[in-house]
Amino acid sequence: MxxxxxxxxxxxxxxxxxxxxxxxxxxxxxxxxxxxxxxxxxxxxxxxxxxxxxxxxxxxxxxxxxxxxxxxxxxxxxxxxxxxxxxxxxxxxxxxxxxxxxxxxxxxxxxxxxxxxxxxxxxxxxxxxxxxxxxxxxxxxxxxxxxxxxxxxxxxxxxxxxxxxxxxxxxxxxxxxxxxxxxxxxxxxxxxxxxxxxxxxxxTPARTRRLLLAGLGAGLAAGVLQVAGAERSAWAWTAAAGAVVVLVLATPVLLPGGTARLRRGVPAAVACRGLLNATFISAETFLPLLLVREHGWPTWAAGLVLTVGSLTWALGSQIQGRIQDPRRRAQITWAGPAVLTLGTLVAAAATLPGAPPWLVLVGWTVAGVGMGLVFPALSVFVLQATPASEHGRVSSALQMSDGLGAALGLAAAGALFTTLVGVGGSGAYLAGLLLAAALGALAALAGGRASVPDDPRA
The missing domain is CATH 1.20.1250.20 (MFS general substrate transporter like domains)
Known part of the structure; x- marks a missing residue:
């Protein structure tokens, strides 16, 4: 060196x-x-x-x-x-x-x-x-x-x-x-x-080796689940089962203990981040396809959904940065996911017969605000709730939860979409968006368990 x-x-x-x-x-x-x-x-x-x-x-x-x-x-x-x-x-x-x-x-x-x-x-x-x-x-x-x-x-x-x-x-x-x-x-x-x-x-220290192997395994397992979700064969089900086993073994190494159980404090906050990304990415991926394929929008107009989401995400982030009262900041960790869930449901309403497609833009405007409110607030909460000597570890856990949530949420929504898209109509989109909204509701539950003033690491 x-x-x-x-x-x-x-x-x-x-x-x-x-x-x-x-x-x-x-x-x-x-x-x-x-x-x-x-x-x-x-x-x-x-x-x-x-x-x-x-x-x-x-x-x-x-x-x-x-x-x-x-x-x-x-x-x-x-x-x-x-x-x-x-x-x-x-x-x-x-x-x-x-x-x-x-x-x-x-x-x-x-x-x-x-x-x-x-x-x-x-x-x-x-x-x-x-x-x-x-x-x-x-x-x-x-x-x-x-x-x-x-x-x-x-x-x-x-x-x-x-x-x-x-x-x-x-x-x-x-x-x-x-x-x-x-x-x-x-x-x-x-x-x-x-x-x-x-x-x-x-x-390489033993813990670093474990983290490396767990990260490799989790990423490969997420990829296998995405591919298996697009297939309808015995090998796909077998591969998916194996991928789930790998994830069960890998995630405890990558994420804080108690994350899967939404244990109060930091574990629930880390889980909330993964669920937020699962909601946002799994919904956003299919919204342009819905507008182009089912409603006949031009590509540039459908792309406005992504732009609107980015703009209101930035707006939500600015709003949370101005909130200083500890009690109100504690509420952000569940209120942000709730706003995201509401926006996802509004966007999902565009799949109903006779519903105007512009509901997608309205819904994603709301959803972006929710993400902007809660995403940075969770980072601040986690860092404040852990000793400085552990900031690297918990920051890594947040990043891994973000990635796993996005990959696994999209794998689940993709499998559901592939199963239903042959039926015709907007049912496949509605099912995927309702799944995303359910994940958002879980994120709100996790966020509520994260914002606990007493013993945040319990």
């Missing part, structure tokens, strides 16, 4: 790290949101409606695996290798998806893209911790957060225009070109960190 003088680059390289990292995160975030807008047209062109949820969720499951692998790799051998391979795989997966002749190939490309995205994101945070003075780190992380928000405001609209006036394939094929340009800009920094890219330690 390098000494302190090597570990701290000059202001030019620090600025380069900020610009390059924000650019990479923006590209990853843009791709995630833009593809959500384009997927209805992708499905219309390639067929394979039963694989809609698989192609949408493959990056989520792959990113879980990559997050576990990238963290262990960065700890053991430094961040450069994970960053470089992540960029290569991210670009390769996008090219495969952009040239895909079928939904099966598209899903494979998206899985590779998601794995690469996970590998390249982890070392960016590691580099900030290792190379940026502590006083400047909040500025970096604020910029990282903005890099996730801004694509939500413009990405769906851009994607809709590209689909309408060119081809959905360019949404996949243009991003690798931009990623390569950003990577070239980052070359001086990559050469700089290459000088101490050797092993950080001679051995």
């Amino acid at each position: 390098a000494g302190p003088d090597q570990a701290r680059p000059g202001p030019d390289l620090t600025r380069l790290l900020l610009v390059g990292s924000v650019a990479l995160i923006t590209l990853v975030a843009f791709e995630n949101l833009a593809v959500g807008t384009a997927m209805p047209q992708v499905t219309a062109d390639l067929g394979g409606l039963r694989l809609y949820a698989v192609a949408s969720g493959a990056p989520l499951a792959a990113q879980l695996v990559a997050t576990a692998a990238g963290g262990a790799w960065s700890d053991a051998r430094g961040p450069r290798g994970s960053l470089v391979l992540g960029i290569v795989l991210f670009c390769a997966g996008l090219v495969v998806a952009g040239l895909a002749p079928s939904m099966e190939i598209l899903a494979i490309g998206r899985a590779v893209q998601g794995f690469g995205g996970g590998l390249l994101l982890v070392p960016l945070y590691v580099l900030v911790g290792a190379l940026v003075p502590q006083a400047q780190q909040p500025r970096f992380f604020a910029a990282f957060a903005a890099a996730w928000v801004v694509p939500g405001l413009v990405g769906p609209g851009i994607a809709g225009l590209v689909v309408e006036h060119a081809s959905w394939r360019w949404i996949f094929l243009a991003v690798p070109v931009l990623t390569v340009i950003v990577s070239v800009i980052l070359l001086p920094l990559l050469r700089r960190i290459g000088s101490h890219d050797g092993p950080a330690s001679r051995g």
Whole structure:
């Protein structure tokens, strides 16, 4: 490892790290949101409606695996290798998806893209911790957060225009070109960190190995459940059963004890985060498809759902930041999920005969506010309820719960959608949205058990 003088680059390289990292995160975030807008047209062109949820969720499951692998790799051998391979795989997966002749190939490309995205994101945070003075780190992380928000405001609209006036394939094929340009800009920094890219330690602690194996297992199991949900065969049921067993074994390693039982305090808060993501992602994935396929909306108009959700999420986040009274903040942890559930039910009403499709926009406006209220509030609660020495562990648990919730929620909604979509009408969408609302109600229950003033770790 390098000494302190090597570990701290000059202001030019620090600025380069900020610009390059924000650019990479923006590209990853843009791709995630833009593809959500384009997927209805992708499905219309390639067929394979039963694989809609698989192609949408493959990056989520792959990113879980990559997050576990990238963290262990960065700890053991430094961040450069994970960053470089992540960029290569991210670009390769996008090219495969952009040239895909079928939904099966598209899903494979998206899985590779998601794995690469996970590998390249982890070392960016590691580099900030290792190379940026502590006083400047909040500025970096604020910029990282903005890099996730801004694509939500413009990405769906851009994607809709590209689909309408060119081809959905360019949404996949243009991003690798931009990623390569950003990577070239980052070359001086990559050469700089290459000088101490050797092993950080001679051995991996037992707990780190357990976390790595559990993370790999959970991510692979989530991917298996997504694929199995699109099939109706004996092997699919067998694979799904095996995946459930792996999840039962892996999640106690990754999440605080008592998370599955919604134990009061931090475990319930961690469970709430996973249930929130399960609700939001499983519903949002199918809303553009509902508007395009069942109501005949153009792609750009259907993409407004994603933009509205991002805008009101940011609004909700600003509102919760102004609430200082401890009692009112304690109420946010159940009120936010309740608002999310209400918004999901309003959106689901658009599937009923004769209901206006604009109910989707109204519902998702409300749902975004709920997510914005509760998501940052849970992070604050968890950090305040744990000793500083455990902040890394609980932060990791929150991130893992986010990823697992999104991947598993989408797997469940996708299986339900695949089962019912052949019946015709909007029943498959209604069932999926009602499932999402039920998960939101569970999130409200978990949030209520999280906001306990006495003995928050009990």
